[in-house]
Amino acid sequence: MTTENLAERLTLYGTAPDTEIAALVKETGLERVVAALVDEVLFRCDDPVNTTPVDIALEVGHGEETHRTVLRMSRGEPIRVIGGDDPSVVIRRHLQFALTDLVRRLYGPLHAQHSGDFTDVFLPDRPDDLSRLRDILDSTHQAGGTLLSGCTAQAPGLGALSVRYGSDKWASFHWYTQHYENHFAKYRDRPVRILEIGIGGYADDLGGPSLKMWKRYFHRGMVFGLDLFDKSALDQSRLRALTGDQGDPTALRELAAEHGPFDIVIDDGSHENEHVRVSFDALFPYVRPGGLYVIEDLQTSYWPRFGGTSGPVTAPDTSVGLLKRLLDDIHYAEFDPKPDEPRTITQSEVIGVHTYHNIAFVEKGVNGETSIPAWMDDEAWKALGAITPEEGREEAQSR
Numbered sequence: 448m449t450t451e452n453l454a455e456r457l458t459l460y461g462t463a464p465d466t467e468i469a470a471l472v473k474e475t476g477l478e479r480v481v482a483a484l485v486d487e488v489l490f491r492c493d494d495p496v497n498t499t500p501v502d503i504a505l506e507v508g509h510g511e512e513t514h515r516t517v518l519r520m521s522r523g524e525p526i527r528v529i530g531g532d533d534p535s536v537v538i539r540r541h542l543q544f545a546l547t548d549l550v551r552r553l554y555g556p557l558h559a560q561h562s563g564d565f566t567d568v569f570l571p572d573r574p575d576d577l578s579r580l581r582d583i584l585d586s587t588h589q590a591g592g593t594l595l596s597g598c599t600a601q602a603p604g605l606g607a608l609s610v611r612y613g614s615d616k617w618a619s620f621h622w623y624t625q626h627y628e629n630h631f632a633k634y635r636d637r638p639v640r641i642l643e644i645g646i647g648g649y650a651d652d653l654g655g656p657s658l659k660m661w662k663r664y665f666h667r668g669m670v671f672g673l674d675l676f677d678k679s680a681l682d683q684s685r686l687r688a689l690t691g692d693q694g695d696p697t698a699l700r701e702l703a704a705e706h707g708p709f710d711i712v713i714d715d716g717s718h719e720n721e722h723v724r725v726s727f728d729a730l731f732p733y734v735r736p737g738g739l740y741v742i743e744d745l746q747t748s749y750w751p752r753f754g755g756t757s758g759p760v761t762a763p764d765t766s767v768g769l770l771k772r773l774l775d776d777i778h779y780a781e782f783d784p785k786p787d788e789p790r791t792i793t794q795s796e797v798i799g800v801h802t803y804h805n806i807a808f809v810e811k812g813v814n815g816e817t818s819i820p821a822w823m824d825d826e827a828w829k830a831l832g833a834i835t836p837e838e839g840r841e842e843a844q845s846r
C-alpha cells in the first residue's frame with residue numbers, strides 16, 4: 448500500500464472498532480501507520496507561538512508497542528520532527544495516546560467528545576533556572592496547545608482557514624466562505640472527494656491555498672486540484688495537484704473517470720464563460736447524487752473580455768445564462784408541452800440552484816417530483832372548495 452493510499456484508508460477508520468484498526472496495523476506496521484498520523488497532525492497544527500523552544504514527544508501506543516516522535520516547536524519556525532532527545536533543549540513535554548484514540552480524534556465524527564483520552568507528562572524535569580520559570584511554563588503550555596490543535600477534527604471556520612492559508616475566498620476579493628460554510632457543513636464528517644479547478648498562483652507561483660483549506664476543513668476528505676500549470680510539487684497525503692486545461696472536455700472526463708466520482712466540484716479556474724460551460728457539461732455527470740457543483744466568479748458573465756454579455760441581461764452562453772437554464776430544467780415536470788427530445792441530464796438530475804453574489808451552488812439528485820395531476824381541472828379544484836382569483840375578488844368585495 449502506498450503512503451497516499453494509507454492516508455486515504457485511514458480516513459475510513461474514524462468509527463471503526465478496535466479490531467479493524469488492529470488489523471490495519473498488522474497489515475501495514477505500526478511505524479507506517481504512526482508516520483501517516485503524525486503527518487496528518489502536523490498538517491493540522493496551528494503555528495507554534497512559544498518563544499522558548501520546546502521538544503514535545505508524541506507517543507502512540509498499540510498493544511505492547513509504543514512509537515515516539517519528537518517534535519521541535521518554536522515561534523516563527525515550522526514544526527520539525529527531530530531524531531530523538533536533544534540534551535540542549537530544557538523544555539520537554541510528552542503526550543501519550545493509544546493509537547485507536549488518536550485515529551478517532553483525527554477521523555471520527557466532528558463533535559465527538561475527547562477528554563481524558565491521553566496522558567500528559569508536563570515538564571518531567573525541574574528546570575535548573577527558576578528565574579525563567581514563568582516563560583518555561585508558558586512555552587510548555589503553548590507547545591502542548593499547538594500539538595493538541597493538530598490532534599483534532601475540529602477546525603477554525605472557513606473564513607479563518609482562508610486567511611490562514613492565503614486564499615482570496617474571504618476578506619480580500621471575495622466573501623464566499625460564509626456560503627461555503629452553509630452548503631458544505633453537512634459533508635464535513637464524510638470521506639468526501641473534492642475537485643477544485645484552479646489551484647492558484649498561475650504560472651509563477653505554486654499556489655494551493657484553497658486546496659489546503661479544503662483538506663483541513665474536510666478532515667476525512669481527498670482533495671484534488673486541477674490547473675493549467677504543473678503544481679504537482681503540492682502533492683501530499685489527501686491532496687493531489689493534477690495538470691490539465693478545463694477547456695478540454697476529453698481531458699476532464701479522463702481525470703474524472705480516474706479520480707472521481709466527486710462529492711463536490713468547484714470551478715475557480717479561468718472564469719472564461721465558455722470554459723465554465725464546457726467544464727460543467729463534462730464534470731457534472733461525475734458528481735455523486737447528493738453532491739454539489741460550485742461555480743465561482745459569476746461576475747465574468749457581465750465582462751465581454753471573458754466572453755460575457757455587455758449590459759444587464761446575460762446571454763444563454765454565459766455562466767449566469769447556464770444557471771438560468773438550470774432553473775428551467777428543475778421545472779421540467781411543469782413544461783407544457785413536453786419537448787420531443789429525451790430529458791437531458793440536467794433536467795433529470797439538477798434539484799437545486801442556490802445563487803449568491805458571484806457564486807452558485809448546483810445540487811445534484813433525482814429531479815423526480817411530478818407536477819399536480821393533469822386531471823385536476825377547474826371542476827376538480829371546485830370540488831376541493833377552491834375558487835378562481837376572479838371569484839375570490841368578488842367574494843372579498845361582497846363582504
Ligand SMILES: C[S@@+](CC[C@H](N)C(=O)[O-])C[C@H]1O[C@@H](n2cnc3c(N)ncnc32)[C@H](O)[C@@H]1O
Pocket residue numbers: 613614615616643644645646647648649650654655656657658673674675676691692693694715716717722
Ligand atoms: C483564481 S486562481 C485559483 C485560486 C484558488 N482556487 C484559491 O481559491 O486559492 C485561478 C487558477 O486557474 C488556473 N487556470 C487558468 N486557466 C485555466 C484553465 N484553462 N484550466 C485550468 N486551470 C486554469 C490559473 O493558472 C490559476 O492558478
